[in-house]
Structure formats: C-alpha cells, structure tokens
Amino acid sequence: MSERGENSILNRISSISFSVLSPSEIRKYAVVEITVPETYDEDGMPIQGGLMDNRLGVLEPGQKCGTCGNPAQTCPGHFGYIELAEPVIHIAFVDNVQKYLDTTCRKCGRLLLPKEELDEYKKQLDAAKGDQLLTEKIEKEIIAKAKKTKICPHCGARKRDIQLQKPTTFFEITEEGAAVRLTTTQIREWLERIPDSDVELLGYNPRSARPEWYILQVLPVPPVTVRPSIILETGIRSEDDLTHKLVDILRINQRVAESKEYGTPPLILQDQADLLQWHVTTYFDNETSGIPQAHHRSGRPLRTLAQRLKGKEGRFRGNLSGKRVDFSSRTVISPDPNLDISEVGVPYDVAMRLTVPERVTPWNIDFLKQLVKNGPDKYPGANYVITPAGVKIRLEYAQNREQLAENLTYDYVVERHLMDGDVVLFNRQPSLHRMSIMAHFVKVLPGRTFRLHPAVCPPYNADFDGDEMNLHVPQSEEAQAEAMNLMKVQGQIISPRYGAPIMGAIRDYITGAFLLTKEETKLAKKEFANLAYTGGYRGPLPESESISGRGLVSTFLPKDFNFIGSSKWVGKKNDVLIKNGQLLSGYIDKAMIGAEEPDSMLHRITKDYGPEMARSLLDSLLRIFKEYLTRRGFSYGYDDLEIPEEVKRQLGDIVKEAQMNVAKWIELYRQGKLPVIKGVRLEDMLEDYIMRELSNARDRAAKVVEKVITESNPGLIMARTGARGSSLNLGQMMAMLGQQSIRGKRISRGFNGRALAHFKKGDESPEARGFIEKSFRDGLTPIEFFFHSMAGREGLVDTAVRTQQSGYLQRRLINAMEHLKVEYDLTVRDPEGGIVQFKYGDDGVDPSKSDHGLAVNVRRLIEIIKTTDSGSPASKEFIENAVKSVEAKLTPKLRNDLLKHLPESGLSEKATLEACRLTVEKYEASLVEPGEAVGVVAAQSVGEPGTQMTLRTFHFAGVRERDVTLGLPRLIELLDARKEPTTPAMEIYLDEEYRSSAEKAQEVARSIIFTRLASVVEDSYIDPVEGTITFVISEARARDRGLTVEDIAKALEGKRKVEVKGNRITLNMNSHDLITLKAQREKILNQKVSGIPGILNASVVKRDDEWVIETSGSNLAKVLMFPHVDSSRTISNNIHEVANVLGIEAARNVLIREIIGVLQEQGLEVDYRHISLIADIMTSRGMILPIGRHGIVGMKSSVLAKAAFEITVPTLAEAASKGLSDDLLGVTENVIVGSTIPVGTGMVDIYM
Amino acid sequence: MSMGLKPEDILRHKYIPKHEVLTDEEVKAVLEKYHATKEQLPKIKLSDPVVRALKAKPGDVIRIIRESETAGQSEYYRVVVQD
DSSP states (O other), X not given: OOTTSGGGOOOOOOOEEOOOOOHHHHHHHOSEEOOOSOOBOTTSOBOTTSTTOGGGOOOXXXXXXXXXXXXXXXXXXXXXXXXXXXXXXXXXXXXHHHHHHHHBOTTTOOBSSOHHHHHHHHHHHHHTTTOHHHHHHHHHHHHHHHHHOOBOTTTOOBOOEEEEETTTEEEEEOTTSOEEEEOHHHHHHHHHHSOHHXXXXXXXXXXXXXXXXXXXXXXXXXOGGGSOOEEOTTSOEEOOHHHHHHHHHHHHHHHHHHHHHHTXXXXXXXXXXXXXXXXXXXXXXXTOTTSOOOBOTTSOBOOOHHHHHSSTTSIIIIIISSOOOSSEEEEEEEEOTTSOTTEEEEEHHHHTTSEEEEEOOTTTHHHHHHHHHHOTTSSSOEEEEEOTTOOEEEXXXXXXXXXXXXXXXXXXXXXXXXXXXXXXXXXXXSOOSGGGEEEEEEEEESSSSEEEOGGGHHHHTOOSSSOEEEEXXXXXXXXXXXXXXXXXXXXXXXXXXXXXXXXXXXXXXXXXXXXXXXXXXXXXXXXXXXXXXXXXXXXXXXXXXXXXXXXXHHTXXXXXXXXXXXXXXXXXXXXXXEETTEEEESOOSHHHHBTTOTTSHHHHHHHHHHHHHHHHXXXXXXXXXXXXXXXXXXXXXGGXXXXXXXXXXXXXXXXXXXXXXXXXXXXXXXXXXXXXXXTSOHHHHHHHHHHHHHHHHHHHHHHHHHHHSOTTOHHHHHHHHTSSOOHHHHHHHHTOOEEOEETTEEOOOSBTTBSSTTSOTTOOSTGGGTEEOSOTTTOOOHHHHHHHHHHHHHHHHHHHHHHHHHHHHHHHHHHHHTTOEEOTTSOEEOTTOOEEESSTTTTOBOGGGSBTTBSSOHHHHHHHHHHTOOSOBOOHHHHHHHHHHHGGGSOHHHHHHHHHHHHHHTOBHHHHHHHHHHHHHHHHHTBOOTTOOHHHHHHHHHHHHHTTSOOOOEEEOSSTTOEEEOHHHHHHHHHTTOSSOSSOEEEEOBOHHHHTOHHHHHHHHHHHSOEEGXXXXXXXXXXXXXXXXXXXXXXXXXXXXTOOHHHHHHHHOXXXXXXXXXXXXXXXXXXXXXXXXXXXXXXXXXSEEESOTTOOEEEEEEETTEEEEEEESOOHHHHHHSTTBOTTTOEESOHHHHHHHHOHHXXXXXXXXXXXXHHHHTTOOOOHHHHHHHHHHHHTEESOOOSSTTTHHHHOSOHHHHHHHSOHHHHHHHHHHHTOEEOOOSHHHHHHHTOOOSSGGGGOOOOO | OOOSSOHHXXXXXXXXXXXXEOOHHHHHHHHHHTTXXXXXXXXXXXXXXXXXXXXXXXXXXXXXXXXXXXXXXXXXXXXXXXX
C-alpha cells in the first residue's frame, strides 16, 4: 500500500489528557534558553539564543536542525524557553486564580472551611465520582461557603476580600478598606501554600495543574515550525506574529531584569512588570477584554495563540474538523438530459488530472500497460506509477514510458486517469443534508463543465445559473465500495426527511409528461418507435398504426404494476389508473412523477420495485418526455398573456370598485363609525379593512382572467401540472400585481406621512400605499415600479438574514446530535452508552426505508394482495387469530392497522395469512441498520427545511387578536429552550357545563384577563384636603372584562376605606401630602383588579363542537386551578412552564407538538421520528436543555468536541486545570485526531 | 411554581403519559434487557410534579407508557435523580 495505507498504522490514539505545564517541565522540554531579542544577524544567520536559533528546528530545505540533525521536512521542531524576570499571570487561568484567592487563607493557604466539613465534602465528592452534574454542584457549594468564611478555621487569620481589576490585577481590601495591590510574586507564594487535598476539593487536579503553575515564571518558546518566517518576492524576510510578540516579550523582560539589578524604584519596576504582563497576555490572547490589542507595524492586530485556535478559520474548525483534500475538482455545472441520473459528466481536462490508483493484476495488466504508455497527456492514460518498493514515478518526467510499461508486474500500482464508470462523490454546498453528497458514475465528456441530470437538481438544490459543484475521487477500494453501496444516487431517491422521493421530474419534463399523456395524444408508429427507442425500449412494435401517449408510457412500466392516484390537474380525483402496467387513464404530471411528491407513481415504483427500477424508469421516461416535448414544441410568449378588451374593462371596474370601497372605509374611519373589535387600534382596524378589500380585488381580477384562459394556454399548463409557476404568477402577469407589502403591511414609510413625494400627506388611498393595478403584461408606472422594488428588496434582505440564522441552527443541531447512533438492540445512545431512546423512533423504522413515515403501508399491501386473491373472505375469528400469531413481531400500530383493514378487504384465509406474513417481512426490512447516525439525520432533517422557512415573525391567527410567533424564529426559540416564548399563549378547555355555550365561555375568558385598575379608569382626582383619591370608572371598559364598579371597589378594599358613588370610587388615604398621594395613586392604578397575572388577552373560539379560550400570555399553574377550566386538557406553549407544572414528559409532548406545528404551518414535512429524537435528547436529563453550547453540546464529555464547537480556549483551559482526558468516543474527536469515526461502517472492521 | 393543583389531578392531564414506579425485579429486568446501568437511563428530576405525585424516591426507575404516532404505543424509562 501507499505511504498512508493501513499497514502504516502502528498504533491508535486511545485518549488525550490535558494538563498545565509546570515550570520544571517547561525547562525540561526546552532545548535552549532564549535570551536575545534579535532574530538574525547581518549575514542573515540565526543568532544563537535568539528566537530563530537553529536548535529550535529549521525551516528551509537543506538546513540541518541544531538539535536533532534532521532536515526541515523531518525535524519536528523543538521548544525553547524564556526565564521571566517577574512572574506573570496566565490569562486563561485568571478566573481560577481568583477562585483560589477567594476561598483559601492568605496566611496558611488552607481552604476556608473547618476540618470536619472538609472531610465531609471529601466523602461526598468521592461518592459522587462519575456524576458530572452532582460533582459540580458540590464544588459550587464548597466555593460559596468558603467565600463567606471570615476567619480561617485553621490558623485564625482574618480573611480579606479580593478584588480583580480585569484582566490580571489583583487587590486585597484591608480591614481599613484600602485596596492593596497583590504582586504576582505574592500571589504565587500564596498559591504554593495551598495543599493538594484542598485543590481537589475545589474541583481541580493538583497532579495536572498545581495552582502556582498558573503564574508563569518560565515561558515556553514554540519551535520555529510553529511560527515560520516567510520570504517575500522582494527578498525581505517577514516574521510570524508570534515571533514579533516573543521579541517584544524578550525586550521588556530584559529591561525588567536590568531594572531589578540596578535597584530601580519599586513603582517604576511595577510599571515595567505590568508591561511584561500585557505582552504575555496578548501573546496568549490578543482579544482579551479590558486591555488594548497588540498591533503589527501596519496597524493590523496580531493573530496570537488564542486567535489561532478560535473560530471558523481557527485550528479546530479550519484545520482539524475540516481539511483540504487532494483528488478533488470544482467547476461550473450544466444540465445534460442524455445522461443517466446516476452519472456525472466530467470534462477531459478534469479526468486527466484526477487519478484512480489501480493495482496491476493478471486481468488488467495489458490495459494498464497501455495506459502507462499513453502517459499523462493522452487520454486515457496514467499520471503516476508506484513500484512495489513504494517509489512513486511521475510519468510526466519519465524518460522511457514504453520501458516502464513493459516492466509492470503484479505488485505495481498505476494511478490512471479517471474513466467512464469510475465512482466519484459529487457535492454542492451548502451541504444541508446527506443527499448533498452522492456517488455518481463518471462519464468523461468534452467541454469544461460538470454535467448532471436535471432530475437530481432537487436534492442538491442546484440550478444552472452559474452554480459550481465539487467532485471527489475515492482512492481506496474500501472507499469506492462504500461510495457505491451507500451513496449511489438511486439509493438516495427516498429522502429520510419525509420518506418520499426527493428526485424526479422537474420543469419541462412535467410539461412533456402531461402533454404526452393527454387523452388526445396519439403517436404514429414511426413516432412511437423513435420515442420508445430513445427511452431504451428494445422489442417488438405494437400492431396498431396509432398508439396513444399513455401506451408509450406503459411500455416502460413494470408489467405487474397496479396503481391509483390523483394528478395535479384541477378537479381530478383518482384519475390516474394503472392496471397490470398499463396506464389506462389520467395525466402524468408533478403529482405522479415529480420531485418531492409523496405517494406518487414514482414513489410506489421505488418502494415496490426498488431503486434500480426507479432509476431506469426515470432515465427512460424523462428522456422520452423531453424528446416528445422537443419534437412537439412548447413556448410561452407575450401573446399568451393577451386578454380580450371586455375582460380588460371588467378589470378596470374591479379596481374602481375597490377604490370606492376603500374610500368608504376611510370616510367611516374619519367619522368614527368604523366597526371595531376590542383591543385593536382604530388605525389598525382601518388598515385591515383596506387590505382585505384590496386583496379581494386582486383575487377577483385573477379569477376574471382565469375564466378566459384556455386549457391550451402554456402558462396555465405549466402552473397546473406543477412544471413551473403558480396561478398567482399568472394573475400577476395577466390581471394585476396587487398590493405590494413590507413587513406584511401596506407601504407607509419613506417620507413624513407618505410613502413617496408624489402623494399628499396622509393619503390612505390604494395607489399611495403601494397598490399596483397593472399587470406585468401592461407594464408598471414608475411609481408602481418603485413600490414593487421596495417589496422586492424586502424579499432579498429576508433571504440573506434567513440563510445565516438557519445555517447557525443547522450547525448547532449537528453538533448536539452527531454522536447519537443506533446500537444493535435498536436503542439510540450517546458514546458513553447513555440511552436517549429505547427504540429508535419508537418502532425502530428508518424513515428512508419507511413508506411516507409508515413502517408498512398495510392498506396498500392488502390492496395488492387482493388483486390476485380468490376465494371466500376469511372469518373475523380467523383474522384475529392470524394477527395474534404475528403480533409479537409487530408494533401495536401495525397490529391495529391489520385488524382494521383485513376485515374490510374481504381477503381469503390464505391471503390473510400472506398479508400477515408480508407485514412482518416488510416491517423487519424497514428497520434501521445498527450504527446508523440517526442523530445527524434528524439534525439535517430539521435544519435543512429551516432554509426554506419564512422569517415573518407575526401571523394573525384567525380573529386578529392574537399574535403568534411562527416560522424560523419560533423554531429557533423552541430549540434554544428559551425561558419565555416571544408570544406565550394558552389553550384553555372548559368543563362540560361551560364548553357548550359561547356566553359562558366568554364569561370565563373575561374573568381571566389580567386587569389593572388603570385599564378600567377613565379619570382620577386627588383631594389633598380630604386626603382622598377618586377614580372614575369607565363602565364600558369594565363591562368588557365582566366587571361592575362594585367588583372593582371590592378589589381595592383592604386597609383603606372605600366609597362608591355611581361610577366613582373614592379612597380615603389618611394622608394630605400631595406628593405622597400622587405616588399612591400610581401604585393603586397598577393594582390588580381581576384576572390571572400573565394573561394579557383571551378570546373564545369554536373548535369541534366546543368553545375553547385562546389567550395571549400564559400562566398554566393558576389557570389550571381556575373554576370551570378543564384541567386535564388545558395547555400552554411555554415548555418550561409545562415542565414545572406538568413534568418533563408533558414538556416533551408540548415540544414535539410545537415543532410539528411550526413545520406544518410552513408546509414542510418532517418525519415524526426526527422530531421525537430531538425532543428526547433535549429532555433526557430530566430538564429541558437547549441545542447549543449551554445545553447539549456543553454536556458532552469530550473536550475536543466542545473546543471545536464554540468556546475553544476556556474549554481547553478548564480541561487542563481539571486534568480531564478525552477518550475519543464521539465523532468530532475522532475526526480531529484523524481516525475512523465510530459510526456506521466505521464501527466494524474485518477480523484478520 | 407548581402550587395549587393537587398531584392526583395533574396525572389526569392528557399531555402526561402514564408513569409507573417499577419494582426492584422489574428494574433489574429492564437494565438487563438493555445491558445498561441506572446511570445510562434517561433521567427525571425528584422535583418533577409527576414524580412527586407518585411519591418516588431518588434511584427509582419510572416506566412511561407513551402514545406514539409511529408505533401506537411505546415504553420509556427514566431514573429519578436529585436536582
């Protein structure tokens, strides 16, 4: 094998432990002490004892390392060290230092707790070993207690408060209250006194990090290989940022040392020491808050150690989790309908650079010899030959290729050009789901672009407006085999997100399919022959001279295929009928063969006949659809948008009518006669009426136009078949564009009181607020065009914001769930064996093997059996017994399905048994494969549709009193497990007595709305002479909330005297001071009069025969106890509240319900199994953990995985202090160290 | 926060699946079935309203019988932990 072959693996990393280097270790590891701040002398030679000392390693080829004697390629580099003249605090450990100073004695260094308590806590910690949460809790308690102690129980010294002036200066507050600076030397001596046993109690490991090691006396100098200098074209040497920083440190260090020697005054010395501290701090982290950044001469901030690790381009994410690869290629993509869907067209230029290593065998030796002879410049050829000794010969420079070719023997490996039939991985970013990288077979073609079949555009989300894609060539046989078996295009036809095809016909294919399968489409024998041949049909021609289009389609269907379905064409229900592979009636359109369509003909074929059949069917059918459409001709032009004069007049009338109606509403508003709904501002009400009027006008216009479009109109055909466009688009082109909106409202901003300078202030007319009465065909006026552009801009901004937000959500989801996999017992576990689900998705079924979410589609299975069944129907008992015999092997749902559908079907006894047997067989076939990375699949399945969601925050649900946050913001809020939703809401069900009457329900609704006095008071007076405050109650407003003046008076009673006179309530305040009274009035106005705190609004809605209260604002605990509330069904949308009141399981249910609700509202389909897995991992610790660094990712046991996610440096520092080790059980960790990931095929190996 | 409503009443709520405390034998059987230790089971807090209603103690294992969209019915187990 090659140098990276499996034989070269000697050992695997089993774990990585983290610790802090002690000063003696630093000195021991170092090969040289660095003392000179200069790097090179005048001759350009590295100065001995300088930062470029050749004992630290060498950079340029040809040089020899001063320590190991190796040249640059093989010398690993060696550390040096700097003796610091003054100790310096390590910036990553300042918090730890503070913790020690806060909790230990300044005299004796002991932890500030009595001996007995120390022993007790030690016992507790020993008992809690392994339980991360409990350990942390105990440690926190120790710290809190020790902080409070005033006098040391060990030596009796009085404790002083410690103050940290960020980032690195510590002060002691003396008994007199003065702040005295603690020098680093003092701190170091203090920390040295702390005994190991106390260090352990604080949660640190003294063997990996003694507290005094946080204060640096020696600074390690990394080898030059870590900070290589680069030589610019001008010949000037440019040093690395780290080298610059180390030079600064050395300079100031020298000055401090000299000052100390000369006895400089302490004040100046301290200043110099602080400067040294600053240099060392910025050397570690140049983004430390509270201090100025260190800059390069050019003004650019230096990129120092922390910056090298952190962030997207940092070491972890940029070089360890993701690496650059060889054998890859990128170019523009273009469509090629003549390819198979599993192929990719590769340009010759690319095929001649990318190579596949092929071992010489008796079967290919002649072939490979020829390739070697052809060499790198003649296709097909080869670029390299690797001899059995492992020597790589580059054929470009080989003098005698003929000779070389003749010398080939069986142990040679030839790196030959990419050829037809090779497997490659094809990818388009953003790689949002697993179908973004699929294995294709190479087809080498002329040209400069990658070619792909249009039917695979949907999974890649690709189009051809300049998109580029990447191609990777797997090099080992193992990789090729995995690609072929797991990643083939046809194997990915069914999306795991919803268990239905994601690939299929698009655009013109659908138009072609529709036109071909129309009743009147008849093909002459010759046409039929041509089309059938392009579709790959080889066989006898039919007898008749004229064959229908449906007959042509039938030629390619499996002969025993039976199917009933509905096409997308309006008004067609169950029109598509296929019997024994003959398409008898119905149109083939998007609903039958389109991409992203569940329960289509394509879906059935894929499920029943397997992916290979689906592939060949798509290849054949799509080719003939395209061919038919090309020959027939199809176009959409200006004259297809033409409408008769008569209709134009009608459109004009509709607009005029709408304008008049709007004017009427405005008039009513001006007169104050506008009908209102309570709780809604008058202006909003008017806007609402106008908006409704105008959208109504657009709909009517579209309808009028629709009536005159014929069914042969190409636009209509495309819209109705699902090929492209919608009836809305047709309306916009032919009738009118309608209202342009910004943030869901008519356009109102821009100028003061008007949208554009062309209108009068306060003009509320449709034209002035962005209503466009023209169609695209008519053309827009400049003003209309401007409004249209405003709305268009909003769309663009929205998309830009959304992609960012959903991208980050996706990353968090993946990081939180990547380590979850299915074990052999079908449980879902994390790498430590912690169970998240006891059976994946409750039934153990892989959604991508499911039938649109169902483990087995029992109804359809029975239907199929029925077609070949004969005999009398089985009895009820027989069915029950038959089902009982297989029950143990099925889920309760499948059993119920069988019991439900079998009696209805009237199958014979034999067929009944067959149905049961097949159900078990199909169920077992649809089970997940052990090792499947279900976490990643779930994360992708929820993250990917995030991109397609609207950002629109508010949506008026039904009667417009309730705002509900929906779409992406709500999804993020749910997965973030925010403490309080942006729009908390409740659904309150009522008891039997109250649920059937609207009035009674309204009564409850009124009485739960939280009302303060202020909201029912019209006016108030203060009488300082009498010492009273009088409130004038608005009876109308009180009535709205079901209150009388007496009720209000009662609520205000208490210590004070209350008097009621008509609608006036007078309170006697026992005070005559005006200022006091005024303050008290404010207080009383804020007082609760009735209702439940938190319930802002409540309205009554009818839902399946009963009245339900919907609220904005929520208070589950209180509402559940409210009279007449059905406490067994009432629920809130606040998951934390539900967890507190009803428990974690109820919270899980609400979480699932809410996520499904958000996705459903957006029309996005996601399998229940994915959502339940997310909900289960969020709740599996007994509380709701957010998807993110504070939640699930933060709980991960792996240091590396956490460091790679977000908080890189503090995570590593903590791991070092605690002496943690990473056992490399998860996915990210193994990617980082470069070994196979313990998931899927990475879990197994061949034993030999 | 969960004051007021009596624990028994909470259990009737339709969003709360059936919870039951397992006997020692049952716990043993469950752990054996899944080759798991108690620490590897999902957790439920001692302060969880349902745990309080069932008067379960830390270390108890609770069987939860959930209604499931995919399987019809499914079982889940949680071990009671201190919070």
